[in-house]
Amino acid sequence: MDDCEDVSIDMQKLAHTLSEKLETLHHLSKDCSIYRVAEPKRCLNPSHFTPQMVSIGPFHHGKEELKPMEEHKQRYLKCFLQxxxxxxxxxxxxIKERETKLRNCYAETIRNLGSDEFVAMVLxxxxxxxxxxxxxxxxxxRTDDDRIFGKPQLRKEIRHDFLLLENQLPLFILNDLFDLAKTATYEDAFYENISFVKITCFWLEDRVVKPLDKNSLEIHFSKAEHFLDLIILCLQPSQSRAQIMLKDQNIPSVKELHQAGVKFKPAAGSPKSVLDINFNQGILEIPYFKVYGNTERAYRNLLAFESMHGYKKNFNDYIIMMACLISCPKDAELLVENEVIRLGNTETVPTFFGNLDRDCTLASSRFQYSGVVTxxxxYRKLPWHKWKAALKQNYFNTPWASISVIAAVILLLLTATQTVSSLIAL
Incomplete structure (x- = not known):
C-alpha cells in the first residue's frame, strides 16, 4: 500500500512545507569563530556582553541605541578614503568577493542583512x-573635528566595545583592506613603516592582560581569527606541565600559605604569559597583574570565547587558581606587599576574581595547576614549616622585635647561669 494513502492530505501539505524549509537551510561552516553568548550567561551580566557605544559586525548592527556612532564611522571612512x-x-x-568567507566566520546565519547591506557594513x-x-x-x-580622540573618556568607553565576543570582525579582512589602501596613496609618507599588525599590537599591548608583549602578539597575529582569539593565543602557558589528577580541590589561599611559611614573588624576569604560576622551594611565583575598570568585562568575554571555541581551558584554570589564592582583602594585601599586585584596590581584587570564578569549571583531571596545588x-601540611613561619611572623617580623627576643634570651641565659653558680657555691 502506498504511504500517501495512509496519511491525510493536510499532513502531506505540512510535510511538503517542512521539506521546503529543510531545502533552504544554509550551510554551516566549521570555521566559525564569532559566537553569540548563551542567554542564561548573558542574563547574569548583560552589560558585559553587549556593546554600549559602537557596534562592530552584524550581531548588533542597526540597534537604535548605537546609531549615534554611525556618523563618526562615516567620518572616519571619509578620511581613510582621502x-x-x-x-x-x-x-x-x-569585500563582496570574500562575502561567503566572512559570513562563515559567524556561528549563526546573518539573515537580517542582504548582500549589499552586509558588504557596506563590513567596509x-x-x-x-x-x-x-x-x-x-x-x-x-587625527583631525580637528575628531570627537572621539578629542574626548578621552569617550575614546576609553568605545575601545572597551572592541573586546566583546559578539562585536568582532575577522582579522583577515581588516588586514587585507589596510594593505589594499596602501597599494596606491596620495602621499607615500602616510603609511611609511606602518602595517595593520603593528598598529593593532600597539593598541593591544598592555591594554587588557599583563604581561602581553608585542613579540607574542606579532607571532600569533597570522593565526588569530579576531582580537579575542589573538589574546587567547598569547595567553597560552609558556611551559608544558605534567598532567596529574587533582585529588584535593581545596586550593589554599595566600593568607593560609603565608601562615605555612610560603613566600610570594612576582615571576622572575619577563614571563611570557600571565598564566605562568609556579611553586618551587617554598616560593610561589605569580606574574604581576593589574585590574582596570573594565578588566572584568574583557576577561568574561575571553572566558566565553575560550569555552565556546573549544580551546583547552587554560584561562579558565587561571581564573580559578587566582580566585582561590585571593579570597579576601588580606590575601590581596599580602600580594601587594610582595609586589605581585603593582596597583589596584585590595578590596575589589577578591571580588573581581570571585565574580569571574562563577563562570568557570574545575576539571580535576585537566587542571593545569594540579602539580602546583599538590x-x-x-608544603602546608608539614608542621615544621608552620612553626618556623609562626616564629618568624610573631617574633622576628621587625628589627625591634628581633632585638627584644634576643635580649630576652640573653637575659634568660644570664639568669640561668647565675642560678647555677649560686647552687654550686652552696
Missing amino acids: RTKVRMARFLSF VDAVFLIEFFLRFYNRNF DLQA
Whole structure:
C-alpha cells in the first residue's frame, strides 16, 4: 500500500512545507569563530556582553541605541578614503568577493542583512577600526573635528566595545583592506613603516592582560581569527606541565600559605604569559597583574570565547587558581606587599576574581595547576614549616622585635647561669 494513502492530505501539505524549509537551510561552516553568548550567561551580566557605544559586525548592527556612532564611522571612512587612490567601489568589490568567507566566520546565519547591506557594513566597521588604531598609534592621523580622540573618556568607553565576543570582525579582512589602501596613496609618507599588525599590537599591548608583549602578539597575529582569539593565543602557558589528577580541590589561599611559611614573588624576569604560576622551594611565583575598570568585562568575554571555541581551558584554570589564592582583602594585601599586585584596590581584587570564578569549571583531571596545588598542599601540611613561619611572623617580623627576643634570651641565659653558680657555691 502506498504511504500517501495512509496519511491525510493536510499532513502531506505540512510535510511538503517542512521539506521546503529543510531545502533552504544554509550551510554551516566549521570555521566559525564569532559566537553569540548563551542567554542564561548573558542574563547574569548583560552589560558585559553587549556593546554600549559602537557596534562592530552584524550581531548588533542597526540597534537604535548605537546609531549615534554611525556618523563618526562615516567620518572616519571619509578620511581613510582621502588618503588612498583606491576607490570605494574597489573596496566594496574586494569585500563582496570574500562575502561567503566572512559570513562563515559567524556561528549563526546573518539573515537580517542582504548582500549589499552586509558588504557596506563590513567596509564601514572595518575602516572605523583601522582608522581608530591609526589615530591611536600616531597623532598625525587625527583631525580637528575628531570627537572621539578629542574626548578621552569617550575614546576609553568605545575601545572597551572592541573586546566583546559578539562585536568582532575577522582579522583577515581588516588586514587585507589596510594593505589594499596602501597599494596606491596620495602621499607615500602616510603609511611609511606602518602595517595593520603593528598598529593593532600597539593598541593591544598592555591594554587588557599583563604581561602581553608585542613579540607574542606579532607571532600569533597570522593565526588569530579576531582580537579575542589573538589574546587567547598569547595567553597560552609558556611551559608544558605534567598532567596529574587533582585529588584535593581545596586550593589554599595566600593568607593560609603565608601562615605555612610560603613566600610570594612576582615571576622572575619577563614571563611570557600571565598564566605562568609556579611553586618551587617554598616560593610561589605569580606574574604581576593589574585590574582596570573594565578588566572584568574583557576577561568574561575571553572566558566565553575560550569555552565556546573549544580551546583547552587554560584561562579558565587561571581564573580559578587566582580566585582561590585571593579570597579576601588580606590575601590581596599580602600580594601587594610582595609586589605581585603593582596597583589596584585590595578590596575589589577578591571580588573581581570571585565574580569571574562563577563562570568557570574545575576539571580535576585537566587542571593545569594540579602539580602546583599538590605541592602547595604538601608544603602546608608539614608542621615544621608552620612553626618556623609562626616564629618568624610573631617574633622576628621587625628589627625591634628581633632585638627584644634576643635580649630576652640573653637575659634568660644570664639568669640561668647565675642560678647555677649560686647552687654550686652552696
